Amino acid sequence: MKPVKVGICGLGTVGSGTFNVLHRNADEISRRAGRRIIVEQVGTRRDHPNCDTKGTQVTRDIFDVATNPEIDIVVELIGGYDIARELVMTAIENGKHVVTANKALIAVHGNEIFAAAQKHNVMVAFEASVAGSIPIIKAIREGLSANKIEWLAGIINGTGNFILTEMRDKGRDFADVLAEAQALGYAETDPTFDVEGIDAAHKLTILASIAFGVPLQFDKAYTEGISKITTEDVQYAEELGYRIKHLGFSRRTESGIELRVHPTLIPATALLANVNGVMNAILVDGDAAGQTLYYGAGAGAEPTASSVVADVIDVVRTLTGDRDNRVPHLAFQPTELSDKPILPMNETETGYYLRLQAAEKPGVLASITKILGDNGINIEAIVQKETAEEQVPVILLTQRVKEWKMNEAIAAIEALDAIIGQVTRIRVEHL
Ligand SMILES: NC(=O)c1ccc[n+]([C@@H]2O[C@H](COP(=O)([O-])OP(=O)(O)OC[C@H]3O[C@@H](n4cnc5c(N)ncnc54)[C@H](O)[C@@H]3O)[C@@H](O)[C@H]2O)c1
Numbered sequence: 427m428k429p430v431k432v433g434i435c436g437l438g439t440v441g442s443g444t445f446n447v448l449h450r451n452a453d454e455i456s457r458r459a460g461r462r463i464i465v466e467q468v469g470t471r472r473d474h475p476n477c478d479t480k481g482t483q484v485t486r487d488i489f490d491v492a493t494n495p496e497i498d499i500v501v502e503l504i505g506g507y508d509i510a511r512e513l514v515m516t517a518i519e520n521g522k523h524v525v526t527a528n529k530a531l532i533a534v535h536g537n538e539i540f541a542a543a544q545k546h547n548v549m550v551a552f553e554a555s556v557a558g559s560i561p562i563i564k565a566i567r568e569g570l571s572a573n574k575i576e577w578l579a580g581i582i583n584g585t586g587n588f589i590l591t592e593m594r595d596k597g598r599d600f601a602d603v604l605a606e607a608q609a610l611g612y613a614e615t616d617p618t619f620d621v622e623g624i625d626a627a628h629k630l631t632i633l634a635s636i637a638f639g640v641p642l643q644f645d646k647a648y649t650e651g652i653s654k655i656t657t658e659d660v661q662y663a664e665e666l667g668y669r670i671k672h673l674g675f676s677r678r679t680e681s682g683i684e685l686r687v688h689p690t691l692i693p694a695t696a697l698l699a700n701v702n703g704v705m706n707a708i709l710v711d712g713d714a715a716g717q718t719l720y721y722g723a724g725a726g727a728e729p730t731a732s733s734v735v736a737d738v739i740d741v742v743r744t745l746t747g748d749r750d751n752r753v754p755h756l757a758f759q760p761t762e763l764s765d766k767p768i769l770p771m772n773e774t775e776t777g778y779y780l781r782l783q784a785a786e787k788p789g790v791l792a793s794i795t796k797i798l799g800d801n802g803i804n805i806e807a808i809v810q811k812e813t814a815e816e817q818v819p820v821i822l823l824t825q826r827v828k829e830w831k832m833n834e835a836i837a838a839i840e841a842l843d844a845i846i847g848q849v850t851r852i853r854v855e856h857l
């Protein structure tokens with residue numbers, strides 16, 4: 427049988443890993459795919475020191491790849507929203523299947539891209555876009571397809587988790603660890619995407635769509651990063667038996683779907699609390715399966731290439747199959763996507779960790795607990811730190827409550843004369 431011809435666009439971290447894995451494991455891959463898969467062409471601005479491209483066509487114009495009549499599968503690894511979108515749409519219009527690691531592209535333009543793919547009868551595969559090496563798309567879309575999924579929670583940004591782990595374990599400086607993550611190829615071109623939770627929100631948007639069967643709605647995700655986490659909060663959380671992790675969390679409720687990314691206190695004994703460094707993990711709760719956990723490297727050249735190449739093999743396997751019976755892009759048949767709304771953040775519900783600075787005066791604690799009580803918020807734990815200063819830190823853990831109620835309570839607490847500055851809030855989940 428004729429070999430299947432792949433064109434790789436972008437020869438950076440993931441592109442070089444993909445190029446090398448496809449070459450190194452070519453025999454094993456063809457035994458699995460049933461066809462020989464060859465890298466016919468590479469589109470890149472510059473050569474990569476780890477890749478020997480002698481014997482491969484190299485072009486400086488990635489659109490040569492998308493329009494090359496010889497190419498069957500275009501692998502988009504340039505990143506970003508705009509040129510990547512144009513490249514992928516061009517490939518689709520030229521009848522090519524597409525494999526991408528670009529979560530920004532899928533989260534923001536995925537609905538349009540999948541519609542075009544449907545129209546042109548090609549596949550767009552995006553396993554590498556979420557959680558690097560972990561086959562989480564396949565697990566949810568195929569492995570858990572019997573389930574009504576209730577919620578999922580995950581550590582889905584490797585750079586952020588690497589930073590939090592190094593800060594906590596070694597007391598390292600934020601900027602210093604970020605620079606190391608960049609040198610290791612983990613970070614996005616613009617690392618604020620990692621640090622401010624945007625990358626995790628892209629990934630969560632994708633996971634929620636395939637878990638709940640709703641269109642991609644990145645603009646409705648609540649996004650908060652790790653840049654404001656202080657060492658004090660890390661320490662207080664530990665004292666209370668919790669750990670702070672940056673989580674993506676999505677849950678089905680009666681009124682809509684929660685879609686939120688933020689630092690979260692989780693019990694120190696929870697499996698997710700012990701996912702460290704660049705590792706990612708996603709916990710999925712399905713009504714039949716119960717909880718299942720998926721763990722692995724969330725970034726890096728070959729861990730990500732593992733998912734890119736698996737998608738290439740998947741596409742090759744389906745080339746001989748029934749075109750009308752492929753696994754749907756978003757797990758549910760395109761005509762069956764639901765219009766269940768994404769909930770505004772105000773309507774979501776979590777527990778809360780609150781830290782505030784109170785003047786050392788009688789009656790302050792009583793006023794705080796009264797405000798919480800008046801707003802129907804139950805307190806689970808309260809700690810007032812002993813100090814020689816005139817201000818004392820007070821830490822509270824509350825039971826679950828709607829965000830809007832907590833906003834009102836926090837505003838009332840901040841208005842008290844005895845409270846200095848703003849109240850720090852970190853949401854709590856008992857996973
Ligand atoms: N690095 C990771 O660990 C990782 C993991 C999962 C997903 N991703 C995603 O994979 C994609 C690639 O990431 P990366 O880390 O390999 O980035 P990178 O910056 O290392 O590589 C991108 C390459 O594409 C090239 N490029 C960009 N625009 C181009 C253009 N118009 N024409 C030709 N070449 C162009 C750049 O020169 C660069 O060499 C991104 O979408 C990223 O979000 C990365």
Ligand SMILES: N[C@@H](CCO)C(=O)O
Pocket residue numbers: 555556557558582583584585586612613614620625724725726
């Ligand atoms: N910048 C991303 C790459 C993997 O998607 C991360 O650190 O998780």
Ligand code: NA
Pocket residue numbers: 553554555556557558559560561562563733
């Ligand atoms: Na994946």
